[in-house]
Amino acid sequence: DAKTTQPPSMDCAEGRAANLPCNHSTISGNEYVYWYRQIHSQGPQYIIHGLKNNETNEMASLIITEDRKSSTLILPHATLRDTAVYYCIVSGNNRKLIWGLGTSLAVNP
């Protein structure tokens, strides 16, 4: 599976949009981009995933560049409960996901 690169930490003001970047320059054609988050001392939570097109659900939006070498997870109106570690993972299936260190997002009041 392709490797991803994420900033180790980010800050965001409550109520503002949080834009979390992810680089995956070695992604192959059949690999999806998955985003999960992990709130402290809990199991990870699925957020969204996509292949080529941008995706949106009730939690977030996923913007994938045309060359698919990078993506951005957007939390449109961040709340304090969105403080978590966000993981960007690239994989051809949802079986053996390789987890990096993710981005620790702090949403500040």
Next chain:
Amino acid sequence: GAVVSQHPSWVICKSGTSVKIECRSLDFQATTMFWYRQFPKQSLMLMATSNEGSKATYEQGVEKDKFLINHASLTLSTLTVTSAHPEDSSFYICSAPGPTATGELFFGEGSRLTVL
């Protein structure tokens, strides 16, 4: 969405004893479940893949005789840490895939093991 539940959420045991952690899919069937371990400030490390009705598949470096996995039904997988030692203290998490091969994984709440 689908729910995966783990029990216990935390456990403290003495060195040398064995501890069993259960992972249940509450509203769906899971022929496959995944077991992870996470040390403080580190990422999730896949330990093994649990397969209903057959032997588990262990990742390289994971001792199968120490971490016993049983997947006896379509809704239950168990991880037993045998002869636990303080270095086995960690956060153990299970997950199960949803109905599609490229869809989301559903995770349990995690089980924190502390070995004294």
